[in-house]
Amino acid sequence: MYLQTIKAEKSFLNQLETVIDRRRLLVDEPMSRHTTFRIGGPADYLILPSSAEEVAAVLSIARSHGVPVTILGNGSNVLVLDNGVRGAVVKFGETMGYIRHDGDVVIAGAGASLGDVSRFAASCELTGLEFAVGIPGSIGGAVFMNAGAYDGEISNVVSAVTAVCQSGGKLKRFTREEIRFGYRDSVFQHNDCIVCEVELTLKYGENSDIQQKMEDYTSRREAKQPIEMPSAGSTFKRPPGYFAGTLIEQAGLKGFNIGGAQVSEKHAGFIVNAGGATAADVLALIGEVQRRVHAEFGVKLHPEVRIIGEG
Numbered sequence: 216m217y218l219q220t221i222k223a224e225k226s227f228l229n230q231l232e233t234v235i236d237r238r239r240l241l242v243d244e245p246m247s248r249h250t251t252f253r254i255g256g257p258a259d260y261l262i263l264p265s266s267a268e269e270v271a272a273v274l275s276i277a278r279s280h281g282v283p284v285t286i287l288g289n290g291s292n293v294l295v296l297d298n299g300v301r302g303a304v305v306k307f308g309e310t311m312g313y314i315r316h317d318g319d320v321v322i323a324g325a326g327a328s329l330g331d332v333s334r335f336a337a338s339c340e341l342t343g344l345e346f347a348v349g350i351p352g353s354i355g356g357a358v359f360m361n362a363g364a365y366d367g368e369i370s371n372v373v374s375a376v377t378a379v380c381q382s383g384g385k386l387k388r389f390t391r392e393e394i395r396f397g398y399r400d401s402v403f404q405h406n407d408c409i410v411c412e413v414e415l416t417l418k419y420g421e422n423s424d425i426q427q428k429m430e431d432y433t434s435r436r437e438a439k440q441p442i443e444m445p446s447a448g449s450t451f452k453r454p455p456g457y458f459a460g461t462l463i464e465q466a467g468l469k470g471f472n473i474g475g476a477q478v479s480e481k482h483a484g485f486i487v488n489a490g491g492a493t494a495a496d497v498l499a500l501i502g503e504v505q506r507r508v509h510a511e512f513g514v515k516l517h518p519e520v521r522i523i524g525e526g
């Protein structure tokens with residue numbers, strides 16, 4: 216339990232207003248507005264920081280009031296539960312979406328969209344980020360998840376990250392080695408540090424090659440993935456030696472639904488919100504898919520989608 220009295224809540228909000236513009240501090244905000252699944256109950260507070268210093272200040276105020284903090288990027292890899300999120304959600308979006316470059320090094324605020332960073336790099340004739348053009352996350356979320364597609368992974372191009380660590384509250388610079396990237400994994404899944412700025416070291420390339428790669432990846436994505444429907448991308452991690460989508464399809468689950476949640480007709484690796492899905496529908500469907508795939512093939516599927524909030 217936190218903020219047990221109205222006075223404590225007022226004190227929390229008053230202190231936040233000393234570091235965050237009131238327009239970037241939302242109360243009882245439906246998370247369905249902030250997730251690509253279009254699912255999720257309200258967050259008690261949603262905070263949109265515009266600098267690493269603001270992030271550090273917000274964390275310190277939350278800690279002193281005993282308010283739990285949840286971090287969100289573009290909400291493209293999360294399922295927020297139906298009762299929402301208690302405490303504060305700190306969302307990295309366009310208020311922290313700056314992108315600049317210094318030679319072959321691109322520097323982006325954690326809230327910059329991966330697509331924008333990829334197109335920015337292309338406009339500087341820098342190659343290495345073409346794979347990211349259709350991934351609908353923020354660059355901070357991409358580092359946290361070690362996002363990848365086709366021939367690339369963010370781990371191949373990240374040279375450093377600046378983060379705020381909740382214990383200590385100071386800015387810390389992580390080298391590539393310290394980030395300890397793995398398959399859909401990074402050190403930020405195992406420590407209490409929040410990615411605020413990402414540095415990417417790319418290579419100079421031929422503009423026409425870069426554009427061609429980006430167009431190729433975009434059309435492959437459009438042909439294969441249900442990008443026209445709300446989802447959180449691939450529901451499950453790739454089980455060693457298999458493809459989750461193929462197993463799910465072979466188990467006869469393409470199009471299978473529970474409430475508004477459906478195994479995509481286009482790509483069985485995606486669960487989509489076919490209309491009015493609740494988080495409970497999605498969780499029930501995830502469980503049923505896991506059960507049937509395990510019964511049929513003896514393979515355990517583990518969600519890639521991260522589950523946040525209260526059910």
Ligand SMILES: Cc1cc2nc3c(=O)[nH]c(=O)nc-3n(C[C@H](O)[C@H](O)[C@H](O)COP(=O)(O)OP(=O)(O)OC[C@H]3O[C@@H](n4cnc5c(N)ncnc54)[C@H](O)[C@@H]3O)c2cc1C
Nearest residue numbers: 286288289290291292352353355356357362363364410448
């Ligand atoms: C249609 C579609 C296609 C997709 N295709 C791909 C694909 O090809 N490859 C792929 O890898 N993924 C794919 N995804 C999944 C998703 O886009 C990526 O995982 C992306 O990197 C998530 O970024 P995000 O900003 O949306 O993170 P969120 O979903 O907001 O958050 C994901 C996790 O990261 C944490 N987080 C976010 N930002 C930060 C930060 N600044 N500091 C610390 N922690 C943070 C959150 O707490 C949460 O646990 C797809 C999703 C969709 C909807």
